[in-house]
Amino acid sequence: MITTRIAEFRDLLPEGGRLMGLDVGTKTIGVALCDAGWSIASAAELIRRTKFQADLERLRIFASAQGVRGIVIGLPLNLDGTDSPRTQSTRAFARNAQPLGLPILLWDERWSTQAVTRALIDADASRARRAELVDKMAAAYILQGAIDGLMMG
Numbered sequence: 001m002i003t004t005r006i007a008e009f010r011d012l013l014p015e016g017g018r019l020m021g022l023d024v025g026t027k028t029i030g031v032a033l034c035d036a037g038w039s040i041a042s043a044a045e046l047i048r049r050t051k052f053q054a055d056l057e058r059l060r061i062f063a064s065a066q067g068v069r070g071i072v073i074g075l076p077l078n079l080d081g082t083d084s085p086r087t088q089s090t091r092a093f094a095r096n097a098q099p100l101g102l103p104i105l106l107w108d109e110r111w112s113t114q115a116v117t118r119a120l121i122d123a124d125a126s127r128a129r130r131a132e133l134v135d136k137m138a139a140a141y142i143l144q145g146a147i148d149g150l151m152m153g
Contacts, residue, residue, distance in 0.1 A: 002094050002104045006149045009070065012103035017069030020044075020062070020102075021143025023109065023135050024073060024093050029055060030135030032143045033066055038150055041143035043136035052096060060100055071102050074109030074142040107146045109138070 003009050013019075016036055023030035029047040034040060044066075047058055063071075073094050076086045083091075094104050119137075 002098070002106065004075070004106045006105065006146070009103055009105040009146075010150050013070050015069075018067050019070045019072055019143060019147065020059075020066070020068040021072045021139040021146070022059075022074065023139040023142055024090050025049075025135060026089075028135045029059075030137070030139035031059075031062065032136060032140035033068070034143055034147050036067075038147040041140045041147060043133070043140040046136045056097060056099070059097070063100060063102065068102060071097065071100070071104045072107050072143050072146040073097075073104060074138065075106040076109055105146060107142055107149075109142045 001012060003012075016038060018036050019034050019038070019041075021030075021032035021034070021041060023032075027049055029049060030043070031045040031047060032041050033044045034042070045062065047055060049055055062068075073090060075090055076084060078084045078087075091106070094106060097104060
């Protein structure tokens with residue numbers, strides 16, 4: 001099931017459990033994980049995109065190995081909250097990821113990449129290092145926002 005409503009997503013996870021956050025780009029997928037108690041999200045992995053079925057299989061293996069119970073996918077809305085071509089692509093990715101058999105929450109990610117990039121610049125990370133880290137750190141930023149929302153409601 002795919003939802004944009006956090007209460008609905010929480011209802012699909014009655015016993016909590018680890019969540020996987022995804023920052024889906026055209027060339028890479030940033031992956032993050034949180035603990036079963038939904039306290040903190042951490043950057044986990046960067047998947048270089050190939051064919052969708054191969055990407056999905058990597059996510060399936062990762063989710064199974066980590067005991068993931070739900071997925072949070074960053075939804076790249078326009079600044080005014082409307083859909084963009086990337087938003088449509090992300091919604092299609094979420095629909096195609098349903099065979100993983102896990103509930104999926106689409107979470108507003110409008111500021112994630114900018115926030116992470118700024119933090120990396122502030123930390124004096126080189127341009128090459130930023131390119132290597134930004135997607136999986138953005139996934140952690142997205143996931144942290146969602147778990148904060150889950151814990152508030």
